Amino acid sequence: MSPTSAPLDHYPRPGLTVDLAILTVTDADTDPVLRLLVQDRESPAGRALPGGFVRERQTVAQTTLDVLRRKVGVELGTSVTPRLLRLFDDPRRDDRSWVMSAAHALALPSRALTGAKGDLVTVLPDGSLEGEEGLLFDHDEIVAAAVDDIRSRYEFRGRLVGVSPDPDGFLREPFTLHQLRKVHEAVVGEEMHKDNFNRRMKEGLEPLVEGGAFVSSSGLRGRPATLYRKTE
Amino acid sequence: MSPTSAPLDHYPRPGLTVDLAILTVTDADTDPVLRLLVQDRESPAGRALPGGFVRERQTVAQTTLDVLRRKVGVELGTSVTPRLLRLFDDPRRDDRSWVMSAAHALALPSRALTGAKGDLVTVLPDGSLEGEEGLLFDHDEIVAAAVDDIRSRYEFRGRLVGVSPDPDGFLREPFTLHQLRKVHEAVVGEEMHKDNFNRRMKEGLEPLVEGGAFVSSSGLRGRPATLYRKTE
DNA sequence: GGAATAGTGTCTTTCAGACACTATCTG
DNA sequence: CAGATAGTGTCTGAAAGACACTATTCC
Numbered sequence: 121m122s123p124t125s126a127p128l129d130h131y132p133r134p135g136l137t138v139d140l141a142i143l144t145v146t147d148a149d150t151d152p153v154l155r156l157l158v159q160d161r162e163s164p165a166g167r168a169l170p171g172g173f174v175r176e177r178q179t180v181a182q183t184t185l186d187v188l189r190r191k192v193g194v195e196l197g198t199s200v201t202p203r204l205l206r207l208f209d210d211p212r213r214d215d216r217s218w219v220m221s222a223a224h225a226l227a228l229p230s231r232a233l234t235g236a237k238g239d240l241v242t243v244l245p246d247g248s249l250e251g252e253e254g255l256l257f258d259h260d261e262i263v264a265a266a267v268d269d270i271r272s273r274y275e276f277r278g279r280l281v282g283v284s285p286d287p288d289g290f291l292r293e294p295f296t297l298h299q300l301r302k303v304h305e306a307v308v309g310e311e312m313h314k315d316n317f318n319r320r321m322k323e324g325l326e327p328l329v330e331g332g333a334f335v336s337s338s339g340l341r342g343r344p345a346t347l348y349r350k351t352e
Numbered sequence: 353m354s355p356t357s358a359p360l361d362h363y364p365r366p367g368l369t370v371d372l373a374i375l376t377v378t379d380a381d382t383d384p385v386l387r388l389l390v391q392d393r394e395s396p397a398g399r400a401l402p403g404g405f406v407r408e409r410q411t412v413a414q415t416t417l418d419v420l421r422r423k424v425g426v427e428l429g430t431s432v433t434p435r436l437l438r439l440f441d442d443p444r445r446d447d448r449s450w451v452m453s454a455a456h457a458l459a460l461p462s463r464a465l466t467g468a469k470g471d472l473v474t475v476l477p478d479g480s481l482e483g484e485e486g487l488l489f490d491h492d493e494i495v496a497a498a499v500d501d502i503r504s505r506y507e508f509r510g511r512l513v514g515v516s517p518d519p520d521g522f523l524r525e526p527f528t529l530h531q532l533r534k535v536h537e538a539v540v541g542e543e544m545h546k547d548n549f550n551r552r553m554k555e556g557l558e559p560l561v562e563g564g565a566f567v568s569s570s571g572l573r574g575r576p577a578t579l580y581r582k583t584e
Numbered sequence: 585g586g587a588a589t590a591g592t593g594t595c596t597t598t599c600a601g602a603c604a605c606t607a608t609c610t611g
Numbered sequence: 612c613a614g615a616t617a618g619t620g621t622c623t624g625a626a627a628g629a630c631a632c633t634a635t636t637c638c
Contacts, residue, residue, distance in 0.1 A: 181441075316626095318591075341589065573614070588638100591632105605620075
């Protein structure tokens with residue numbers, strides 16, 4: 121960064137926005153579905169991801185919180201951890217001005233999105249959005265990158281690579297292994313073997329055995345399942 | 353990106369620079385060593401990575417080529433593929449102006465860096481730079497991220513994860529498995545088992561058997577090694 | 585008892601890690 | 612021949628995939 125000559129501000133600068141692909145899992149404890157927040161826009165009319173400019177001397181993290189508050193209508197603490205996907209830098213991507221987008225993926229539990237402006241659209245197993253024709257700008261690309269990103273964190277890729285039980289806190293603790301598996305299947309879009317899944321997940325979990333903490337998870341019949349919470 | 357209201361250019365914009373952690377392997381075919389390009393600077397005096405501002409309506413890729421030409425003194429085609437590491441966005445990281453850095457890692461064969469301005473500093477196995485006191489700005493962080501990045505692409509992480517033989521073209525084809533292993537060891541900073549390494553790498557290679565294409569690789573004595581080139 | 589769900593045991597396959605051996609060259 | 616390097620064969624252990632079985636509940 122920074123040139124060897126003195127004047128730093130003599131050249132035109134790009135506008136910089138933060139666009140957020142906000143992913144969540146609705147009904148995580150009963151019937152989990154991976155969904156993405158999409159909003160309506162007016163100036164270029166259509167559907168798009170929430171986003172906003174990085175204001176003076178603000179960071180990307182601050183801008184993320186700002187977008188969540190002003191555009192999404194959700195107040196969140198600093199526990200939010202957006203993941204940078206790519207920098208979208210085609211100078212013609214917005215014909216009104218020279219604007220780059222720092223595209224981020226953000227995974228939030230659905231309870232953090234109650235009352236959020238926009239629609240939670242189902243992400244289909246092939247990664248496309250149910251019922252969406254095509255988003256504005258290059259936002260379809262951002263969505264594809266965000267879905268790839270979250271799936272790569274939940275898939276059993278390779279073997280040694282550890283997959284933590286519920287890294288994004290979609291489920292409220294404690295939860296059963298059945299519930300956890302259904303969440304993972306919703307995110308990845310593929311079914312998983314019950315026994316193998318449980319075997320691997322148990323390493324990052326500890327059972328609640330205090331006073332028969334069991335629950336008849338998915339329905340009415342059947343043996344009650346052990347409740348777990350994350351270790352550490 | 354883009355707000356719902358009309359005026360787009362009314363707010364201050366950040367300067368945006370591209371900083372390059374240029375990694376290479378010197379003497380790839382004889383005695384490979386992982387090195388990083390570091391330059392002297394004057395305005396803040398010290399050592400730093402090459403970098404430069406993104407000029408009007410330019411892309412990151414164009415800026416990368418521009419930095420390579422003007423700051424490094426190397427002319428390269430569009431085959432260059434920088435990898436975005438992080439966006440360094442602390443508003444105080446440069447006290448002269450509001451400047452963000454899109455930090456990129458770039459792996460180049462040493463022959464592409466002949467005559468480059470700056471020093472090729474050895475990257476030690478622990479990831480530090482031999483003989484460097486500390487780079488300007490947050491460039492030490494960028495170096496750490498770049499070394500992690502290239503190592504993650506050469507390590508055998510997990511099992512199924514394929515590691516391609518020479519993704520950055522450090523070696524000129526054809527090469528022996530011995531040469532290839534020494535290059536991987538130089539990048540990762542750890543020794544590897546000869547037999548296991550060969551077994552895995554052979555999947556991405558095909559032997560040259562035309563007319564006894566053998567070479568006495570690492571020295572003078574011993575059985576000559578088979579030469580390989582990458583498949584596809 | 586029967587249906588439904590939870591949980592365990594274990595066999596097979598795959599592949600990394602490790603070791604030992606054979607093969608082919610130079611001097 | 613000895614020394615050096617290239618290359619192969621094979622055993623072991625860890626972990627995933629798959630299947631079958633047992634356990635506990637509600638009806």
